[in-house]
Amino acid sequence: MPESGRAAHPGGGDDLTADHPHVYLAAAANRDGARIFWGRYSMLRLAIMAVLLLGALPTGAQAQQPPGPAATPADYVLLTILMRHDQSKNLGEINQIQDDQGFWRNFPPEGIEVESWYIAMGLGYVVTLRVPPARLREVNRSVEQAAWKAFRTEFYPTYDAREIVKALRERAKAK
Template identity: 55%
Template sequence: MLTIFFKHDQSRPLSELNAQLERQGFYKAFPPEGVEVVSWYVMMGVGQVVTLRLPASRLREINRIIENSAWGAYHTEFYPTYDYKAIGIGNHEKAKQ
């Protein structure tokens, strides 16, 4: 999985940022077909936080889409992640026995 922080450029109004994203084709390109959107939240004071599920072989593709369509409107941070829920819960249940 990949978690991306899209931090708004707070020096510009939202209408201007949205117009730039539209001009650059952000929502047309992101997320690309075949990539699962696990979550997509607005984080007040930050911007948007998106978690995608995708094969590692597609990381470069996602990076290029962001470079070509989101830069300028957003500052981005990328966090490769993995689903630990089943393991964590399993360890918790095992520890309770």
């Protein structure tokens, strides 16, 4: 074997591969310099395993796709409403406006399910509602009548991605 520890090219005349050109890539030396041969059939098995492993890896397009569709029922939409406190007013003034406008009595409209209601410090309310599509206008009107003046509002259609995130995390942890 040459001093570099690599097998010579089959046509190079090195005794390691001269009689056995099929072991060119499989010839190696261990730490002590002893020659190791993997024979013709071992190389075939190695090649088959490599092809199978490469075939099992996802392509770029497959790797970027989410694991499955998010649940999108036809009977409701999730609507996240960001209600930003008017910071030119103190809490007492905001509470008084809410009382005067009937905020707690009128929002959300009767029968609209509250999915979550958070207070984000320095921001205001972050409310997610489960709204039947036919009642979207009603929700908008209740915000206009009960929340404006105390809050600046923003609306965001929302969907539940918990199962997608769970599957992505599990796949990432398995790697």
